[in-house]
Amino acid sequence: MGWHIVLVFSVLFLTLVQNTHSQDNVDADIARICRAAQSDCMECILAHPECTWCADRIGNAERGFRRIRCKTERENNATCNREQIQNPRNDITFPKDMNFTKREDVDLTDSSQQVIQLRPQESSLKLRKGQPQKVNVTFQRVFDYPLDLYFVMDLSNSMGDDLQRLKDFGDALVEDIVSITGNVRLGFGTFVDKVVMPFASTVPAQLKNPCINTATANTTSGTCAPVFGFRHQLPITSDGSLFRQAVADTEISGNIDSPEGGLDALMQIAVCQDKIKWRSDSLRVILYTSDATPHLAMDGKLAAILEKNDMHCHLAEGINPNLPDAVVYSKSKVMDYPSLGQLNYVFNKNKIQTIFAVTDDVYPLYENLRSVIDNANVQILARDSGNIISVIRGSYSTLSSRIQLNSQIETPDNIELKYRVSCNGAAWKENSLDCGDIGIGQEVTFQFEFVATSCPSQSGRSDEVEISSNSITDRVIFNIEYICNCDCASNLTLNTTLCSYQGNLECGICRCENGYQGSHCQCSPSAEAVVSDSNCRASESDEEICSGNGICECGVCECKENYNGDLCQCTDQFCRSDSNGICGGPNRGTCQNCNGDQKCICEDGWSIHPNTGTCSCNDNNCRSNATDTEAPLCNGNGKCECSTCACKDIFSGNLCEICEHPRCRGLDGKCGEEAIRECATCQYDNQRQTELKTDPCAKVCKNRSLETELRVALPDCSLCNGSANTDDCRLCASFNTRIHTPVTCQSSLTTSGCLATYMIVWLDAINNFKIFIRNYDETTDKCPGPTDPLLIVLPVIGGILLLGIIALILWKIIQTLRDKNEYENFLEDTKNSQWSKGENPLFSKAAVRIENPAFVGN
Numbered sequence: 102m103g104w105h106i107v108l109v110f111s112v113l114f115l116t117l118v119q120n121t122h123s124q125d126n127v128d129a130d131i132a133r134i135c136r137a138a139q140s141d142c143m144e145c146i147l148a149h150p151e152c153t154w155c156a157d158r159i160g161n162a163e164r165g166f167r168r169i170r171c172k173t174e175r176e177n178n179a180t181c182n183r184e185q186i187q188n189p190r191n192d193i194t195f196p197k198d199m200n201f202t203k204r205e206d207v208d209l210t211d212s213s214q215q216v217i218q219l220r221p222q223e224s225s226l227k228l229r230k231g232q233p234q235k236v237n238v239t240f241q242r243v244f245d246y247p248l249d250l251y252f253v254m255d256l257s258n259s260m261g262d263d264l265q266r267l268k269d270f271g272d273a274l275v276e277d278i279v280s281i282t283g284n285v286r287l288g289f290g291t292f293v294d295k296v297v298m299p300f301a302s303t304v305p306a307q308l309k310n311p312c313i314n315t316a317t318a319n320t321t322s323g324t325c326a327p328v329f330g331f332r333h334q335l336p337i338t339s340d341g342s343l344f345r346q347a348v349a350d351t352e353i354s355g356n357i358d359s360p361e362g363g364l365d366a367l368m369q370i371a372v373c374q375d376k377i378k379w380r381s382d383s384l385r386v387i388l389y390t391s392d393a394t395p396h397l398a399m400d401g402k403l404a405a406i407l408e409k410n411d412m413h414c415h416l417a418e419g420i421n422p423n424l425p426d427a428v429v430y431s432k433s434k435v436m437d438y439p440s441l442g443q444l445n446y447v448f449n450k451n452k453i454q455t456i457f458a459v460t461d462d463v464y465p466l467y468e469n470l471r472s473v474i475d476n477a478n479v480q481i482l483a484r485d486s487g488n489i490i491s492v493i494r495g496s497y498s499t500l501s502s503r504i505q506l507n508s509q510i511e512t513p514d515n516i517e518l519k520y521r522v523s524c525n526g527a528a529w530k531e532n533s534l535d536c537g538d539i540g541i542g543q544e545v546t547f548q549f550e551f552v553a554t555s556c557p558s559q560s561g562r563s564d565e566v567e568i569s570s571n572s573i574t575d576r577v578i579f580n581i582e583y584i585c586n587c588d589c590a591s592n593l594t595l596n597t598t599l600c601s602y603q604g605n606l607e608c609g610i611c612r613c614e615n616g617y618q619g620s621h622c623q624c625s626p627s628a629e630a631v632v633s634d635s636n637c638r639a640s641e642s643d644e645e646i647c648s649g650n651g652i653c654e655c656g657v658c659e660c661k662e663n664y665n666g667d668l669c670q671c672t673d674q675f676c677r678s679d680s681n682g683i684c685g686g687p688n689r690g691t692c693q694n695c696n697g698d699q700k701c702i703c704e705d706g707w708s709i710h711p712n713t714g715t716c717s718c719n720d721n722n723c724r725s726n727a728t729d730t731e732a733p734l735c736n737g738n739g740k741c742e743c744s745t746c747a748c749k750d751i752f753s754g755n756l757c758e759i760c761e762h763p764r765c766r767g768l769d770g771k772c773g774e775e776a777i778r779e780c781a782t783c784q785y786d787n788q789r790q791t792e793l794k795t796d797p798c799a800k801v802c803k804n805r806s807l808e809t810e811l812r813v814a815l816p817d818c819s820l821c822n823g824s825a826n827t828d829d830c831r832l833c834a835s836f837n838t839r840i841h842t843p844v845t846c847q848s849s850l851t852t853s854g855c856l857a858t859y860m861i862v863w864l865d866a867i868n869n870f871k872i873f874i875r876n877y878d879e880t881t882d883k884c885p886g887p888t889d890p891l892l893i894v895l896p897v898i899g900g901i902l903l904l905g906i907i908a909l910i911l912w913k914i915i916q917t918l919r920d921k922n923e924y925e926n927f928l929e930d931t932k933n934s935q936w937s938k939g940e941n942p943l944f945s946k947a948a949v950r951i952e953n954p955a956f957v958g959n
């Protein structure tokens with residue numbers, strides 16, 4: 102037993118601690134909101150409903166910083182004169198709160214008496230932004246309501262037996278209805294359908310008697326009343342004999358289609374208040390009886406009736422030529438049927454409730470109307486209407502014991518409204534204004550919660566919210582005013598010395614004039630340093646001055662303690678911390694929390710831990726030499742993530758020093774790769790020549806660190822499946838097919854002509870390629886030996902000689918043809934030449950001339 106008690110107390114203690122911690126977080130959030138609203142008292146009280154303003158005069162300072170005036174009430178109580186704390190709260194008064202009418206004081210014969218069933222009737226609210234205000238409205242059922250019952254009946258031919266049954270009831274029907282409650286008045290009307298095709302026959306003879314060609318059991322004479330839309334036969338009256346006579350004078354009628362025009366009738370009964378004679382303080386009920394579905398809005402298009410219902414009264418006399426004295430719906434052929442939404446609107450507006458008494462075959466359709474029409478009551482009517490009295494009695498009991506306020510409440514845009522109801526002391530029903538089974542003298546409590554989300558743009562604006570019911574005449578009015586400023590705003594100290602004679606003291610702060618600025622209006626508009634507060638804002642659209650962590654004095658931010666930066670946007674507090682301290686502790690990082698980013702600035706060699714956000718990761722742990730700060734992190738093959746290397750895909754090892762991919766070997770593992778081919782063919786040829794005592798392939802294979810293995814047969818991995826456990830399959834399982842797909846190659850040896858077969862695979866165990874080479878088998882492997890060089894050289898030489906001879910022959914043929922052509926041209930020129938036999942024109946005879954060089958004279 103003792104451990105149960107300990108367990109209970111432990112759970113209670115943990116719950117208390119958790120709630121306290123949660124409340125502390127909420128209080129801290131509110132305090133931050135308040136401290137950001139330091140411009141004036143109005144900004145403060147609108148920032149949060151828990152913010153208060155200290156209106157003490159200027160002069161007191163906090164930690165070298167101008168007083169923070171907007172705080173929570175608890176904070177201001179500790180630092181401010183309580184008489185100077187501005188904390189306006191919601192206020193509510195009840196200008197009109199009359200007591201409920203006593204049951205014995207109700208005079209049902211006095212139509213002017215005001216019966217009070219809702220209180221208070223009028224409430225005046227003064228709301229501060231964000232502060233909820235609850236108001237309770239109580240309903241008390243005082244008495245059985247006076248009943249105004251309008252009986253509207255479907256007169257289509259199928260309702261003939263129902264009409265006859267009502268006639269047979271005679272005085273008993275009226276007496277039974279009157280017995281339901283002490284104050285009953287009755288009205289009567291009937292409906293058929295619009296007198297247009299295709300709803301009713303327009304043949305003249307059938308307009309007068311729609312049963313003329315109908316053999317029916319519902320009429321004894323075969324004569325029916327002329328067809329009509331809606332006929333208002335008796336206004337609401339207390340004279341039961343008039344109701345009995347109206348029923349007795351009614352004759353059945355008829356139409357063509359199955360649906361009837363009952364919605365036209367309901368609309369006219371609801372909107373024609375004067376003609377129907379509804380009383381103002383009664384329970385207004387329409388009893389609608391039918392055995393067919395109604396025509397709905399837009400069905401009028403079938404008869405080319407396109408004008409929508411205007412929801413106005415159109416009852417007139419002398420409209421139907423076949424019923425000249427009847428009061429009928431005059432717009433039946435002009436306007437469409439009303440919609441269900443229109444009916445619901447006029448029923449709520451005129452506080453009318455409906456009872457649909459219908460036969461069981463159409464009951465499901467009318468039952469669906471309850472989701473559209475408020476306070477609709479649907480009952481099953483016997484085929485001959487024999488249960489009409491019990492239907493009226495049951496429906497009246499349900500309607501009279503029910504209270505429902507309209508939930509479609511019109512409120513201003515800046516008002517949020519919630520509501521709930523407690524029925525006769527029961528638990529609250531959220532988002533409901535409906536209670537049933539309320540007895541006389543019992544009470545229902547409606548609770549409304551108003552919240553002003555903002556102040557109206559028009560100063561001094563007030564609003565009105567009305568709550569009413571669609572079943573009683575009482576209504577409740579809420580007059581709403583708004584608290585948008587502090588009381589101290591109206592108590593100005595003009596041109597005070599505290600404001601350097603350049604401003605007025607309002608709510609403890611200076612309102613500077615003539616361009617002066619500063620907390621004491623000490624900054625002259627002529628000083629170069631004086632600029633607008635825009636220098637103290639992050640942007641023109643930013644409403645916060647100095648990030649909410651300081652004040653703007655003459656265009657420069659004065660920051661609070663622990664804050665810094667041009668706009669006081671940074672602080673050395675509130676960064677993340679671990680077991681070593683803020684930002685990982687000293688010599689690791691420093692806190693630079695700017696604009697709430699909680700950023701830690703790490704020292705060289707340290708970086709941010711992804712989980713703690715502190716400088717607890719050391720980059721030097723990712724270097725091969727921790728003392729060499731110039732060495733690449735993770736050998737350049739990865740990224741250092743909090744003292745641990747995250748290697749790229751093909752690298753591994755603590756410092757990414759191991760490569761696990763063929764690319765690191767400079768090989769691609771294909772058959773045509775020279776290094777692999779040379780190694781494989783060398784090993785094959787070496788094994789073939791068993792007389793060799795040395796390993797000539799060591800240098801060829803070791804240069805690439807290639808491992809080889811000679812096997813009688815290469816492993817066939819295609820035969821392996823999940824259950825195979827052979828040596829070959831175990832070997833195949835060690836192949837890394839993700840990095841390299843095993844490939845089988847063949848290569849011919851140039852020295853022997855043998856064909857070497859080998860397989861290239863990648864093994865993770867050696868992190869390299871391995872070559873499996875099939876052994877030489879002299880029974881199956883045929884080596885044709887080396888090719889005779891003469892077989893290659895002689896054909897080559899012969900080919901060259903042949904080409905030379907052919908070239909000489911071609912040259913000789915061309916030269917001969919050319920010489921022949923030249924000779925023929927010579928002979929042709931010779932024949933055409935004419936030779937002269939005279940002297941050669943170039944010939945000159947010889948002559949001798951002798952001169953004496955010594956001769957001088959003429």
